[in-house]
Amino acid sequence: MNQSKTPSFFPVLLVAALSLAACSGPQAPCTVNCGGGNGSVAVTMVADTLPANPSFLTFRVTIASIKFTTSSGSSTTVNLNPALTVDLMRLQTDTVFLGTLANIPAAQYTSVTLILSGNANITFLNDTQATLAQCPISTVCPLSIAASSNAVANISFAVSQNAVTGIGISLNLANAVSISGANLAVNFSNNNVLSGFTLPRQGSNLSAGQLDLLEDFTGVVTINSQSVTLASAPATSRGSLIASAVSGTIFDPDPSGTHCPTGTSQLASCVSNNQFASMDVVLKSDGTLAIQEIEPLLASLQDTVEGIVVSINPSNQTQFTLVVTDLVPSATNSLIGTLHLGDGLTVNLSSSVNPFFVDTKGLQVQSQFASTFQNFSGQTNTSAIHLGQVVAVHVIAPFTAAVGTTIASSNTDTVTLRWSRLTATPQSAASPLFSIVTSPSYFGLPQNTILGVQTTPGTPGTDGITNFDGIPDSFSLNAQKSVAVRALFLQNTTGSANPALFAAKVRQH
Secondary structure: OOHHHOOEEOOOOOOOOOOOOOOOOOOOOOOOOOOOOEEEEEEEEEEEEOOOOOEEEEEEEEEEEEEEEEOOOOEEEEEEEEEEEEEHHHHHOOOEEEEEEEEEEOEEEEEEEEEEEEEEEEEEEOOOOOOEOOEOOOEEEEEEEEOOEEEEEEEEEEEOOOOEEEEEEEEEHHHHEEEEOOEEEEOOOOOOOEEEEEOOOOOOOOOOOEEEEEEEEEEEEEEEOOEEEEEOOOOOOOOEEEEEEEEEEEEOOOOOOOOOOOOOOOHHHHOOOOOEEEEEEEEEOOOOEEEEEEEEEEOOOOOEEEEEEEEEOOOOOOEEEEEEEEEEOOOOOOOOOOOOOOOEEEEEEOOOOOOOEEOOOOOOHHHHOHHHHOOOOOOOOHHHOOOOOEEEEEEEEEEEOOEOOEOEEEEEEEEEEOOEEEEEEEEEOOOOEEEEEOOOHHHOOOOOOOEEEEOOOOOOOOOOOOEEEOOOOHHHOOOOOOEEEEEEEOOOOOOOOOOOEEEEEEEOO
């Protein structure tokens, strides 16, 4: 990897016009005197196609309301309270839960409309051959676009009295984004941007009674007997999930191995109030959520930033730059109140930095690929860090807020490897190891670089097993279609590790 050619970060703000569908005001859902003719609709959302360029790192929209339209033309609109902010780039591999929405009149429905509000906020690497949206070539830039719009998904489904219907929304980003000259345009109201399907989706590898799987949702813990509420930080606005522990719930240790140690079998012994945790949950056919896997990430709230590495200082081994994808502010006297998702942050390793951690989330990387695991775990400088990795850093003083075109900077004493999400082209279909090419350009790899992706076949939903979505295993990959992977990126200093990616999720539709 030629780190001297890493992209710079150039703050740019562009307000572009969208082609928007007219939008009447959201109508309040029926909540009283609704009669007996109502059911519920559980709604999830994924994204399945990316444009060739530019290379998006974050792409956030806010969903304010959802409208359901019947075959007769009548409609019911449900306001999401609070509105949900969704990073569409996470949806390459993950699924977002928009809610189990009650009091939907029993009827046959033909479409679902997502009503967006506010701006679409994007951070992208300009990997085109010319300045794009005021962003120079080979530069990472933010872009803010007014995005009040209706996005319609045509889908046929029935809502029955006192029953739950599960539906999914799939977003085609390639059809939502277009380049014309030096301009980048986004239009969510195109007819071919959204499509719908009933849950469970074909090829989802779910068990009976399961509608969908929601993975790596992070938030602050509130525990109540055998249920957990994870509430995302206000800066991320991803809402909350309430899920119950069940007999098969997996309890994984935190990246340091200190909390929720191996062998833990009770929810209250694994996580506690005001910790920061990650969990995978199953959306059940009754519209409720069950915990498939949970792990504490932080024992207490402390200023922590997660992001994609986009630049590494070639002059020393103590400095790199990331694009923020998650924020955990300290409960008091937070340093990071001025940071937002999609911002750049220059990170300086303190002289007392702890040996680096890896969040394996149950994958048996350490025991089965010990030397590769040590490419990151236990290291203390940026020789272990590579473009495209996602890391979480504990922000400590000095912290300097962004000023003008200079991005924020901070010191850190803790670095943890987390999950890279990427879409690429299958180069081989094999199991348990397959390979990909044409990884996103922000990985900084030469064209046609082959990366090995290690999977762990086994019973879906058990600890350390790769979750396949759309295909039963990596033998079944279609070389003519792109594949999305959520994986730990563990590369060596020469860029020759094989495998380099250890997949928790593989999706191909």
